[in-house]
Amino acid sequence: MNLTQLFDLSFKGRQDKPALEFEEHVHTFGDIDRRSNRMAQFLLSRGLAQGDRLCVYLPNCLEMIELYLASVRLGVIFVPINILYREREITHILSDADPKAVVADDTMPGTFWSRQEVAREAARMPAERPLVPLDGDAPAAIVYTSGTTGVSKGAILTHNNFAANALNLLTSWRITENDRLWMPLPLFHVHGLGNGLHCWLIGGLCMRLLGRFEHQTAAAELLDFRPTLFFGVPTVYVRLLETPQDQARQIGVRMRLFVSGSAPLPAQVLEDFRRLFGHTILERYGMTETLMNISNPYEGERRPGAVGLPLPGVSVRILDSEGQPVADGETGELHLRGPNVFAGYWRREQATRDAFLDGWFRTGDLGVRSPDGYYTLAGRKSDLIISGGFNVYPREIEEFLLEQPEVAEAAVVGVPDRLKGEIPVAYVVTRGTLDLAVLEARCRLKLASFKVPKGFVSVEKLPRTALGKVQKHLLPRWEA
Ligand code: MCA
Ligand code: AMP
Numbered sequence: 001m002n003l004t005q006l007f008d009l010s011f012k013g014r015q016d017k018p019a020l021e022f023e024e025h026v027h028t029f030g031d032i033d034r035r036s037n038r039m040a041q042f043l044l045s046r047g048l049a050q051g052d053r054l055c056v057y058l059p060n061c062l063e064m065i066e067l068y069l070a071s072v073r074l075g076v077i078f079v080p081i082n083i084l085y086r087e088r089e090i091t092h093i094l095s096d097a098d099p100k101a102v103v104a105d106d107t108m109p110g111t112f113w114s115r116q117e118v119a120r121e122a123a124r125m126p127a128e129r130p131l132v133p134l135d136g137d138a139p140a141a142i143v144y145t146s147g148t149t150g151v152s153k154g155a156i157l158t159h160n161n162f163a164a165n166a167l168n169l170l171t172s173w174r175i176t177e178n179d180r181l182w183m184p185l186p187l188f189h190v191h192g193l194g195n196g197l198h199c200w201l202i203g204g205l206c207m208r209l210l211g212r213f214e215h216q217t218a219a220a221e222l223l224d225f226r227p228t229l230f231f232g233v234p235t236v237y238v239r240l241l242e243t244p245q246d247q248a249r250q251i252g253v254r255m256r257l258f259v260s261g262s263a264p265l266p267a268q269v270l271e272d273f274r275r276l277f278g279h280t281i282l283e284r285y286g287m288t289e290t291l292m293n294i295s296n297p298y299e300g301e302r303r304p305g306a307v308g309l310p311l312p313g314v315s316v317r318i319l320d321s322e323g324q325p326v327a328d329g330e331t332g333e334l335h336l337r338g339p340n341v342f343a344g345y346w347r348r349e350q351a352t353r354d355a356f357l358d359g360w361f362r363t364g365d366l367g368v369r370s371p372d373g374y375y376t377l378a379g380r381k382s383d384l385i386i387s388g389g390f391n392v393y394p395r396e397i398e399e400f401l402l403e404q405p406e407v408a409e410a411a412v413v414g415v416p417d418r419l420k421g422e423i424p425v426a427y428v429v430t431r432g433t434l435d436l437a438v439l440e441a442r443c444r445l446k447l448a449s450f451k452v453p454k455g456f457v458s459v460e461k462l463p464r465t466a467l468g469k470v471q472k473h474l475l476p477r478w479e480a
Contacts, residue, residue, distance in 0.1 A: 036069035041125035050075030080188035154346030164339035165291035166198035182227035184213035233389030267304035314338035335360035385414030406434035426453035
C-alpha cells in the first residue's frame with residue numbers, strides 16, 4: 001500500500017474533522033486533501049513526474065505539508081532542506097539531489113519557485129486528484145544526513161518506511177484520533193516529518209503546527225492549545241523546565257504523553273520534568289536512515305537513561321569490534337533490520353554497501369542491552385556532536401576552517417552544555433595573525449547557526465599520535 005492509500009483510510013470519514021491549526025486558521029482533513037490535490041495538479045502542470053526530485057527549503061507552513069502530500073501522490077521524491085542551512089550546505093544538496101524544482105521563501109534569491117507563487121498557482125488548479133499508481137517500495141523522500149566523511153548523504157525513505165514507522169508509533173504510544181498534537185519541531189527532519197506529520201495524518205488527530213519552537217511563548221502556547229501529545233528534543237524539555245509550577249501543572253493535567261528523542265535525555269532532566277509537570281517523559285531512539293527503532297514502553301517502566309525495547313518488526317543485534325555478538329551488559333555497535341530501514345543513500349552505491357553488513361544496517365551508535373531487554377545508548381563510533389537535536393559533524397566544520405588561508409590546522413570537539421546537550425568548540429593553529437572573531441564571523445556567514453563553534457581557541461599545535469591522528473581528548477579544556 002502506498003502512503004496516499006494509507007492517508008485515505010484516515011481522510012475518508014473525517015472530511016469535516018478539524019485536522020490542522022496553523023497561524024490562527026483551522027483546516028479540516030477535507031481541506032488538506034483538496035488543497036494537496038490542487039498542489040499535485042500544479043506540480044503536474046509544471047512537468048514534475050514520478051521519480052523527479054522536489055527540493056523544499058521552507059520553515060513549517062501549510063505549503064510544506066501540501067507539497068509533501070502532492071509529491072507522495074505523484075511519486076515525486078520530496079527533499080526537505082534544513083532551513084538553517086546556508087548557501088554552501090544548500091549548494092551541496094541541490095547538486096547531489098539534482099532536483100527538477102526547488103521551492104523556497106521569496107526572500108531567497110535565484111531562480112527558485114517562491115512559496116507565495118506556488119500557493120497562488122495551486123489555488124487556481126482543479127481539486128481532482130491525479131491518479132498515479134505507486135508501489136509501497138517507491139521512494140517518498142530523500143532526507144540529507146551529515147555523513148562521517150563530512151559530506152552529507154541523502155537517505156532514501158520509501159512509502160513503506162514511513163508507513164511502518166507511523167503505524168508502529170500509533171500502536172506503541174496509544175495514539176488515537178482524540179489526541180491533540182503540539183508540533184513546534186521542524187518538518188524538514190524525520191522527527192517532525194516521519195513521526196509528527198505521519199502520525200497526525202494516519203491517526204486522524206488534530207495538530208497545531210508552529211513556525212518554530214520559541215521558548216519565550218511555549219508555556220502560553222501549551223496552555224492555549226491544551227495538547228495531549230508532544231514530540232520533543234531534550235533542549236525543548238530543558239527549556240520547559242523554566243515553566244512556572246502552576247502553569248506546568250495545568251499543562252500536565254491535560255497532557256497524555258511527552259516523548260523525547262534525537263539526542264540523549266539526561267536522567268536529571270527526566271526527573272526534574274516529572275516533578276514539575278507530573279509526567280515521565282517517554283524516551284525513544286531513531287535515525288534518519290531508519291526512522292524509529294527502539295522506544296521505552298507506554299505501559300511499563302520508562303527507564304531513565306535507557307531508550308527502551310525494540311519497536312514491533314525491528315530486530316537489533318550488538319556486535320563488538322571483531323564483528324562478534326556481545327553478551328548482555330557489554331557494549332558494542334547496534335545493527336538493525338526491519339521495515340523501517342531505508343533503501344540506501346541517493347546515488348552513493350559504495351556508501352550504501354558500507355552501511356550494511358549481511359543485510360543489517362550499521363547504525364554507528366554504541367549500545368548495551370540489559371538482561372531484561374532494555375537498550376541503553378553509550379555514545380557513537382564517530383565523533384558526532386548533537387546540539388539542540390541537530391547533528392554536527394566536526395569534520396565538516398574542520399574542513400571549512402582549513403579552507404581559510406590563515407588556518408593551518410583545526411580540530412572541532414563537542415563540549416557538554418546544559419541547554420543544547422553539546423556545543424561545538426574549535427581549536428585552531430593559525431598562520432600569522434588571525435582575529436578569532438573574524439573567523440567566527442566567516443563561519444556564521446557560511447554554516448548553519450548550530451554548526452558555528454561557540455568557542456574558538458588558538459593553540460600552537462594540535463596533540464597528535466605518532467601516526468598523525470589528532471588526539472582530541474588531550475586538547476586544553478575550554479571554559480565558556
Ligand atoms: C532554531 N533556530 C531556528 C529554528 N530552530 N531558526 C529558524 N527556524 C527554526 N526552526 C535558530 C535560532 O534562530 C537560533 O539561532 C538558534 O537556532 C537557537 O535558537 P533558540 O531560540 O535559542 O532556540 P532554543 O530554545 O535553544 O531551541 C532550539 C530548538 C532547535 C528549537 C530546540 O534546536 C530545534 O528545533 N531542534 C530540533 C531539531 C530536530 O528536529 N532534530 C531532529 C533530527 P542563532 O544561534 O543564530 O541565534 S531527526 C533525528 O535526530 C532522529 C531521526 C531522531 O531520533 O529524531
Ligand atoms: P540523525 O542523523 O539526525 O538521524 O540522528 C540520528 C542520531 O541521533 C542517532 O544515530 C543517535 O546517535 C542520536 N539519537 C537519536 N535518538 C537518541 C536518543 N534518544 N538518545 C541518544 N541519541 C539519540
